[in-house]
Structure formats: C-alpha cells, structure tokens
Amino acid sequence: MIPSAEADDVGLEIDPDEQERLLSVGPADVSAAPELTFARNVFVPLTTACRYTCTYCTYYDPPGEASLLSPEELREICREGAGAGCTEALFTFGDDPDDRYEAIYEQLQSYGHDSIHSYLREACEIALEEGLLPHANPGDQTREQMSQVADVNASMGVMLETTADVPAHAGSRRKEPGQRLTTIRTAGELGIPFTTGILVGIGEDWTDRAESLLAIAQLHERYGHIQEVIVQPVSPNERWDGGRPDLATMRRTVAMARAALPEEISVQVPPNLARTRELLDCGVDDLGGVSPVTDDHVNPEYAWPALAELRAIADSAGVPLRERLPVYERYVDEAWLGEPVLEAIRAEDDAGERFRAVLSEHDG
Numbered sequence: 301m302i303p304s305a306e307a308d309d310v311g312l313e314i315d316p317d318e319q320e321r322l323l324s325v326g327p328a329d330v331s332a333a334p335e336l337t338f339a340r341n342v343f344v345p346l347t348t349a350c351r352y353t354c355t356y357c358t359y360y361d362p363p364g365e366a367s368l369l370s371p372e373e374l375r376e377i378c379r380e381g382a383g384a385g386c387t388e389a390l391f392t393f394g395d396d397p398d399d400r401y402e403a404i405y406e407q408l409q410s411y412g413h414d415s416i417h418s419y420l421r422e423a424c425e426i427a428l429e430e431g432l433l434p435h436a437n438p439g440d441q442t443r444e445q446m447s448q449v450a451d452v453n454a455s456m457g458v459m460l461e462t463t464a465d466v467p468a469h470a471g472s473r474r475k476e477p478g479q480r481l482t483t484i485r486t487a488g489e490l491g492i493p494f495t496t497g498i499l500v501g502i503g504e505d506w507t508d509r510a511e512s513l514l515a516i517a518q519l520h521e522r523y524g525h526i527q528e529v530i531v532q533p534v535s536p537n538e539r540w541d542g543g544r545p546d547l548a549t550m551r552r553t554v555a556m557a558r559a560a561l562p563e564e565i566s567v568q569v570p571p572n573l574a575r576t577r578e579l580l581d582c583g584v585d586d587l588g589g590v591s592p593v594t595d596d597h598v599n600p601e602y603a604w605p606a607l608a609e610l611r612a613i614a615d616s617a618g619v620p621l622r623e624r625l626p627v628y629e630r631y632v633d634e635a636w637l638g639e640p641v642l643e644a645i646r647a648e649d650d651a652g653e654r655f656r657a658v659l660s661e662h663d664g
C-alpha cells in the first residue's frame with residue numbers, strides 16, 4: 301500500500317472499488333494486440349554507481365568498483381549503434397550516485413561536470429550528434445535535475461516497480477515508492493514522454509500490483525505522458541535468491557495491466573526475461589528494445605540475432621512486428637519534444653531519414 305503521506309504528496313487517490321474490480325481481472329478478460337512493436341537501441345551504461353542497494357539488482361557496483369563512461373567511450377558506442385541501424389541511445393544508470401562515490405565525482409570533475417545530470421546532458425548531446433535519440437533512465441530525479449536534460453531526451457523513464465514498501469528495498473539506502481511516484485509526476489508536469497513499469501515478485505502482493513497500476517493510470521490521466529508500462533518479472537541472480545514469478549502470476553499481472561491502463565499506453569514485457577509467447581494473449585503489444593550484439597555493419601541481419609527472436613514471437617501470434625522510435629508517434633511534436641530532438645527527427649541527414657522511415661512504417 302502507498303504510505304499515506306506519500307500518496308498525499310503526489311495527490312493520488314486510489315478508489316478501493318476500482319482496485320477490487322482490477323483484482324478480479326484475468327487473461328480471459330482482455331484481448332491480444334493486433335500488432336507488436338519494438339525499438340532498435342544501443343545500451344550506454346553511463347555509470348554503474350547507485351545510491352541504493354536493491355537486493356535483486358546486479359547492475360550497481362559499490363564505491364571503488366563503479367564505472368563511468370568517458371565522453372570518448374560513449375561517443376564510440378553511439379557511433380557503432382547508429383552505424384548498426386539503432387535509433388535509440390538507452391542511457392542506463394544507477395540512481396544518483398551518493399557522496400560515497402568519490403572516484404566517480406573526481407572523474408566527473410575531470411570531464412568538466414559537477415553532477416551526473418550535467419554530464420548526462422553532454423552525453424545526450426553526443427548521442428544526438430551521432431544520430432541517435434536519447435532515452436535516459438536516471439532513477440529518482442528532482443524537478444531541477446529533470447529540467448536539465450528534458451529537451452535533449454526523446455523520452456525518459458523510471459520503473460515504479462511497486463507502490464509497496466518491500467524488504468527488497470530495505471536497508472540504510474532505501475528506494476522509496478513515494479520518490480518514484482514523485483519522479484513520474486514531475487515528468488508529467490514537465491511534459492516528458494515517459495516509460496515506467498512494475499517489477500513482479502519482489503515481495504509485493506496482488507493488492508499492491510493493482511494499486512501500482514492504478515497509480516500509473518491516474519498519473520497518466522492527469523498529464524497524458526505515459527507511453528508504455530513494462531511488466532517485468534524479477535529474475536534470480538547472484539544477489540537475489542527469492543525466485544521468479546510463475547507463468548500464471550505473470551499472465552494475470554499482464555492482463556491487469558492491460559485492463560488498468562488506457563489503450564494508448566503500450567504494455568511491454570521484456571522477451572529476455574519473460575515467457576513472452578505465453579503472455580501475448582494477455583494484452584502485450586510491445587517487446588521493448590533490442591540491441592545489436594556485434595558491430596558487424598556488413599551483414600545487418602547477423603548483427604541483430606535478437607530481432608530474429610522478436611520476429612519469431614510475432615509470427616507465433618500471427619501478428620505483424622513493427623519498429624518504433626524510443627518516443628511514441630503521438631508525442632512527436634513541439635508540445636512534447638525539445639528543439640534538439642525535433643531537429644534531429646526533421647534533419648535532412650541519414651539519421652533523420654532513418655527516424656522518419658520508422659515513423660512512416662508505424663503510420664502505415
């Protein structure tokens with residue numbers, strides 16, 4: 301349950317009747333989507349430093365071990381990604397590194413920056429220069445931080461994960477649902493097309509899942525900025541031995557997401573983590589981003605083994621697979637996107653043509 305002070309802060313009021321109705325939804329109550337979409341992205345792991353220590357996460361590295369890409373390194377990744385046909389630079393982060401990460405701050409200073417957001421702005425500009433549309437996931441953000449990078453991102457995101465206070469987030473550096481909700485609200489206030497999602501199996505119960513989905517739906521109702529909601533199962537790894545949600549749990553959760561969210565919001569499952577084929581009839585309509593695993597630019601098909609898997613998934617459902625940009629079509633205008641991103645999409649160069657070709661494929 302959302303702690304009441306946090307719900308008050310974000311101004312959410314979850315209707316208990318609506319929550320009860322959502323709890324009764326199952327796969328038979330929703331329909332399969334008529335098509336599946338995906339984006340071609342390249343991962344840019346800007347930093348592995350994170351102020352939190354979620355117990356299911358293998359992304360973050362402790363102080364002394366965390367990395368920060370240099371401008372040259374990230375430019376090279378973006379160049380290779382654009383060369384392989386990607387449209388999106390997916391900037392992955394921990395959450396704002398705290399002051400334990402002295403080495404990261406020294407490195408930031410040596411690059412001429414005093415904060416990770418200041419550096420993120422430069423990183424997004426580099427991605428745009430190299431022909432990619434930035435999508436950054438910097439975790440919890442203040443309004444000031446988000447404003448600093450909003451106009452150079454095609455879209456941004458943060459996983460809500462759950463509105464519940466779960467032990468997986470416990471500890472001295474604890475990620476709080478209220479901060480995530482505030483971040484999603486701030487994105488709405490700033491008019492940023494936004495991706496969020498829930499993480500299934502980290503200690504939340506069914507009521508929490510319903511509440512999380514309704515909270516996202518309510519924020520979207522207010523601001524219209526949510527483009528997709530990811531339903532992601534937690535996965536066992538070296539830090540997490542709490543198991544993964546079974547198929548029945550995922551099927552019911554995806555169906556609840558489809559039922560809770562308005563039609564224009566895509567429901568995404570990550571094919572590398574979920575049994576996607578067995579979730580398609582529960583209302584999945586997006587398969588997220590795929591990346592090339594080699595920089596073999598000579599044979600594009602060879603560079604995209606993950607794409608073949610997405611095609612096979614779409615074939616198994618008998619629906620078309622369409623590429624999309626990291627920003628959904630309905631947001632591609634002055635009301636939602638900053639000038640640097642719009643210029644990149646409208647540019648008379650290879651990248652601009654690539655972006656517009658994807659947009660016209662989707663329109664067609």
Ligand code: SF4
Nearest residue numbers: 350352353354357394
């Ligand atoms: S906030 Fe994100 S990166 Fe940091 S520990 Fe939690 S899941 Fe990992």
